[in-house]
């Protein structure tokens with residue numbers, strides 16, 4: 001058995017929220033809705049080969065598939081556990097509007113990490129219904145659900161990042177930030193974008209505050225990832241041979257992001273083997289393209305050691321747009337440099353035994369290294 005596979009399932013690209021910045025842009029008009037049987041075939045093909053199966057429901061808006069869809073899929077996962085002795089971990093990324101009692105209970109019963117897109121006190125800058133979404137978050141938490149807010153930051157909010165962190169901390173809501181990227185609608189309405197240098201400065205100041213904040217009671221995912229960053233480690237391991245997506249058209253594609261539809265790897269059938277996708281000609285073609293881009297963009301980059309082309313690969317999967325690749329590289333490089341400089345200071349303090357000023361999260365992260 002192969003160890004781990006990450007499946008992204010996009011039941012539909014339809015959405016019931018009109019976010020001003022959405023990277024799916026006009027794909028939102030797609031009306032296709034996947035058949036649950038197709039999803040089950042996909043899941044079973046993973047279970048035949050892998051023992052750890054991570055499933056992320058995404059979209060579009062995955063709640064639009066309806067409760068019956070998830071009843072079927074989660075019941076099928078139980079059959080798979082009995083048949084193949086596999087382990088599932090489920091993630092569900094939603095705008096929260098259609099989360100109802102039954103679906104919430106189903107997600108909780110299947111130990112799903114529910115990612116609710118919510119921008120805290122600045123939610124209505126990019127989207128609508130902030131009170132309703134906040135109520136849903138509180139409700140899921142009160143029911144004992146695992147919730148994480150996906151907080152997109154943009155021109156309307158990034159200068160208030162420290163306030164946003166405090167806001168989530170006071171309310172005990174775990175979160176991560178998604179810096180806005182110029183894709184889809186956000187590529188058209190550039191007024192939504194941040195000034196990169198100013199963003200890095202605000203991000204660094206907030207990170208410096210957080211490392212010493214002993215009142216922190218939440219998991220701030222972005223900063224915990226930053227705190228794990230070292231000059232000799234790669235920030236994110238490559239997702240090659242590990243991540244794969246089933247789109248609303250019922251076909252399989254590499255990686256679970258939008259706009260990756262140019263590399264179709266097949267359709268799940270009763271005898272389909274997912275591992276073969278990674279040897280498919282289309283997969284090789286994608287890797288060749290990425291390697292060519294990495295040579296072109298990464299060779300002279302200061303952050304090559306920690307990034308190793310991850311930012312370029314991710315941007316490439318979104319769009320084949322030189323401007324976006326450069327935007328993404330520039331921003332990532334500056335973030336890496338700023339965070340590593342702060343982490344150097346922390347390590348220096350730890351060498352001198354000056355650890356008291358830091359939060360327990362930092363003490364644990366830096367003591368263990």
Ligand SMILES: C[S@@+](CC[C@H](N)C(=O)[O-])C[C@H]1O[C@@H](n2cnc3c(N)ncnc32)[C@H](O)[C@@H]1O
Nearest residue numbers: 022023060061093094095117150152180181186
């Ligand atoms: C595209 S939505 C799809 C899933 C679901 N409908 C939801 O709202 O969470 C997933 C996340 O991507 C974020 N997102 C969309 N467009 C983006 C952009 N241009 N830059 C950064 N994040 C973006 C959204 O804010 C949302 O949190």
